[in-house]
Amino acid sequence: xxxxxxxxxxxxxxxxxxxxxxxxxxxxxxxxxxxxxxxxxxxxxxxxxxxxxxxxxxxxxxxxxxxxxxxxxxxxxxxxxxxxxxxxxxxxxxxxxxxxxxxxxxxxxxxxxxxxxxxxxxxxxxxxxxxxxxxxxxxxxxxxxxxxxxxxxxxxxxxxxxxxxxxxxxxxxxxxxxxxxxxxxxxxxxxxxxxxxxxxxxxxxxxxxxxxxxxxxxxxxxxxxxxxxxxxxxxxxxxxxxxx
Amino acid sequence: xxxxxxxxxxxxxxxxxxxxxxxxxxxxxxxxxxxxxxxxxxxxxxxxxxxxxxxxxxxxxxxxxxxxxxxxxxxxxxxxxxxxxxxxxxxxxxxxxxxxxxxxxxxxxxxxxxxxxxxxxxxxxxxxxxxxxxxxxxxxxxxxxxxxxxxxxxxxxxxxxxxxxxxxxxxxxxxxxxxxxxxxxxxxxxxxxxxxxxxxxxxxxxxxxxxxxxxxxxxxxxxxxxxxxxxxxxxxxxxxxxxxxxxxxxxxxxxxxxxxxxxxxxxxxxxxxxxxxxxxxxxxxxxxxxxxxxxxxxxxxxxxxxxx
Numbered sequence: 001x002x003x004x005x006x007x008x009x010x011x012x013x014x015x016x017x018x019x020x021x022x023x024x025x026x027x028x029x030x031x032x033x034x035x036x037x038x039x040x041x042x043x044x045x046x047x048x049x050x051x052x053x054x055x056x057x058x059x060x061x062x063x064x065x066x067x068x069x070x071x072x073x074x075x076x077x078x079x080x081x082x083x084x085x086x087x088x089x090x091x092x093x094x095x096x097x098x099x100x101x102x103x104x105x106x107x108x109x110x111x112x113x114x115x116x117x118x119x120x121x122x123x124x125x126x127x128x129x130x131x132x133x134x135x136x137x138x139x140x141x142x143x144x145x146x147x148x149x150x151x152x153x154x155x156x157x158x159x160x161x162x163x164x165x166x167x168x169x170x171x172x173x174x175x176x177x178x179x180x181x182x183x184x185x186x187x188x189x190x191x192x193x194x195x196x197x198x199x200x201x202x203x204x205x206x207x208x209x210x211x212x213x214x215x216x217x218x219x220x221x222x223x224x225x226x227x228x229x230x231x232x233x234x235x236x237x238x239x240x241x242x243x244x
Numbered sequence: 245x246x247x248x249x250x251x252x253x254x255x256x257x258x259x260x261x262x263x264x265x266x267x268x269x270x271x272x273x274x275x276x277x278x279x280x281x282x283x284x285x286x287x288x289x290x291x292x293x294x295x296x297x298x299x300x301x302x303x304x305x306x307x308x309x310x311x312x313x314x315x316x317x318x319x320x321x322x323x324x325x326x327x328x329x330x331x332x333x334x335x336x337x338x339x340x341x342x343x344x345x346x347x348x349x350x351x352x353x354x355x356x357x358x359x360x361x362x363x364x365x366x367x368x369x370x371x372x373x374x375x376x377x378x379x380x381x382x383x384x385x386x387x388x389x390x391x392x393x394x395x396x397x398x399x400x401x402x403x404x405x406x407x408x409x410x411x412x413x414x415x416x417x418x419x420x421x422x423x424x425x426x427x428x429x430x431x432x433x434x435x436x437x438x439x440x441x442x443x444x445x446x447x448x449x450x451x452x453x454x455x456x457x458x459x460x461x462x463x464x465x466x467x468x469x470x471x472x473x474x475x476x477x478x479x480x481x482x483x484x485x486x487x488x489x490x491x492x493x494x495x496x497x498x499x500x501x502x503x504x505x506x507x508x509x510x511x512x513x514x515x516x517x518x519x520x521x522x523x524x525x526x527x528x529x530x531x532x533x534x535x536x537x538x539x540x541x542x543x544x545x546x547x548x549x550x551x552x
Contacts, residue, residue: 006344010330017332017373080328084389087292088345089318243255243295 003090007098012105021106024068028110031060036117048125053117054135054211058175058204061146065107066167069150070160072099073238077158082242096235100144100151100227107143111136131213138210141223142203146171148230155234158244174226178202245269246291246397246427251300253286253451260286262451263300268444270396273423275442275459276431279546283451284431285325288401291429292322304397318346321395325402327386331375335366335385338374339392346393360388363418380411387418397427404437416441435538439463449546463536464510465545472517473504475530484524488516504534 015021032053036042040052076082085095121127153167154160176182178199186195199205206219246268253261261283268274276284289295291302293313302309304316329338339360343353361367364384369377374385383403390398400419404412419428419441430442438445439459447455447462455462463469476482482503486494490511495504507513514533521528 003345006341010333010341013337014330014332079331080324080326081330083289083294083324084322084328087294087317087320087322087324088342089314089347090345091314243289 001094001097003094004098004101007090007095008102008105011099011102015102015106020068020071021109024064024106025110025113028060028064029113031064032056032114032117035060042121048121048127050117050121050127050132050135051211053114054139054207057139058142058207061143062171062175063168065143065146066150066153066164066171068103068106069147069167070154070163072103072151073154073234074158074160074163077242077244078160082238086242092235092238096151096231096238100147100231103147103151104140104144107147108140111140111143128213131211134213134215135211137215138207138219141210141220142207145174145203145223145226145230148227148234149174152230152234152237155237174201174203176202178205245305247301247303248291249301249303251287251290251302252298253283253290253295254298260451261290261297261448264448264451264453265300266446266453266456268427268429270425270427271423272444273419273428273430273442274444274446275438276429276446276448277433277435277438277455277542278431278448280433282449282546284448285401286451287448288322288399288429288431292320292399293317318393319396321390321393321398323386323390323400323403325405327383329374329382329385329389332373334371334373335361335377335381335388336370338385339388342389343392348393356392356394360392363391363421364388365414379406380408383407383411383415387415391422395426397429398422399429401431402433403430404432404434412437435542439535439538447542447545454545462541463538465541466534466536466538467506468504468534468540469536470510470512471504471506471534472514473502473530473532473534474517474521474528475500475502477527477529480526481524482526484520485517488513488520490516 035056036050036053040055042052045052073082076085086092118132121132122129149170150163150167153170154163156166157163179202183195183199186198200222206222209216209219246266248267249265251261251264252259264283264287276287278284286295290297290309293309293316304319307316309316330341333341336357339357340353343357348356361370364387366381366384366388369381374382377385383406387400387403390400398419403419404415407415416437419430422428423441430437432438442459445455445457445459445462446453455465479501482494482496485491485503485505488505490508490513491505492508493506495506496502497504505513505517518531520526521531
């Protein structure tokens with residue numbers, strides 16, 4: 001694991017050497033502003049909290065995070081650097097973790113840069129800052145789960161476009177699985193236990209639980225397990241088809 | 245010391261490398277020759293631990309690739325085909341990154357980076373992004389990264405492909421300089437390269453080893469090895485040439501009028517020929533001893549295989 005730091009540094013720098021990080025951060029901030037004020041109606045609600053801001057995060061991540069993750073392995077394959085990195089004395093696991101952490105840090109930075117919103121609600125009223133902090137934490141965890149899926153899909157294909165589309169589709173399933181639309185469709189003809197299981201896979205359900213200010217082990221554990229499983233799947237894919 | 249035993253790699257039904265066995269000692273500079281798709285790159289990818297062999301073993305020193313991949317990889321410097329590098333980095337950043345991964349630290353790291361920059365002459369492009377470099381410079385960055393940790397084993401996949409003659413010369417000089425007590429494996433399909441830098445040549449075709457010996461031995465396989473070619477300013481009587489002792493055969497190229505005399509076995513025929521030229525006062529423009537035509541040998545060896 002001693003190489004993770006070096007690999008992370010390279011990946012992180014690469015996000016800023018190519019404009020990926022800047023574009024991501026700018027779009028993320030703009031979109032969250034639009035969602036919070038125009039669609040979420042932060043002012044009109046007359047409540048000092050950031051719910052309208054956090055509610056849209058799953059939908060924002062749905063497109064933005066796969067766009068950020070799509071290059072992680074696809075690019076290595078396409079340019080042949082995968083051969084270089086895998087013949088250096090590092091393990092694939094170290095590379096994987098380095099890539100994940102670097103992108104996750106960029107996501108964390110983007111989240112941190114939304115601090116003016118937090119200042120705004122604090123200026124306007126007396127929000128429960130504990131809840132807001134929990135929601136930030138939950139949002140970051142959820143972003144990590146989106147990211148792990150995106151990285152796994154990137155490991156599948158040389159083409160970034162394919163990686164992006166696959167990631168969006170898989171992420172969409174995870175977002176949708178808790179929504180009323182999907183669950184209503186199953187209601188009545190599937191046993192409750194299956195419906196509950198499907199619902200429990202939802203990013204949204206777990207995220208909403210955390211953003212209410214309750215950092216429960218099962219919600220946090222859920223995201224950590226999702227991250228672990230998808231990164232491991234990506235690792236297996238890379239090990240098996242690195243030469244393709 | 246590299247020991248390769250019955251190395252086989254197949255991709256589905258396609259067998260890229262088949263039962264390849266060889267050993268390489270320190271000080272040897274091995275040229276891997278073969279047509280495109282012969283299995284050279286696949287073999288190198290297995291030697292560097294990128295691909296796992298379907299069958300067979302690779303041992304480097306006392307270490308087995310299956311058990312000690314990372315340890316072996318730290319002893320190897322590798323330039324993959326096409327010299328891939330992270331395009332968004334500058335050569336300096338890239339070399340620093342590779343040096344760190346290779347475990348170099350502090351002053352040692354700085355010194356090594358300075359040395360390799362000197363060796364491959366990267367000064368002028370150190371702070372440009374690799375994406376914007378010319379092919380020659382990209383290749384040099386790849387070479388620099390391969391030798392940065394002063395490896396015992398250097399594996400270069402087509403290091404001179406696509407370079408201009410000056411750059412080729414430079415790369416060859418570099419290989420010659422590092423190769424003293426190390427193992428260098430170079431793959432190429434440029435035959436002159438083998439005689440220029442290698443002391444051992446291995447020809448692989450369709451994943452099978454077809455020749456393994458010194459470059460001289462390879463040249464000896466040519467019927468032109470030590471043959472004497474001559475050209476005359478005007479037609480003269482050359483009947484005596486074919487009868488000289490040691491001359492096995494004579495051929496006249498109708499277009500250019502070049503006469504080629506082939507020796508019997510390893511006979512030295514030049515003195516006898518010059519004697520005859522003097523005696524008969526032949527109008528010689530040009531006279532030279534052939535070194536063996538590697539292209540012909542290469543084609544013979546690799547095409548035999550296709551026919552059979």
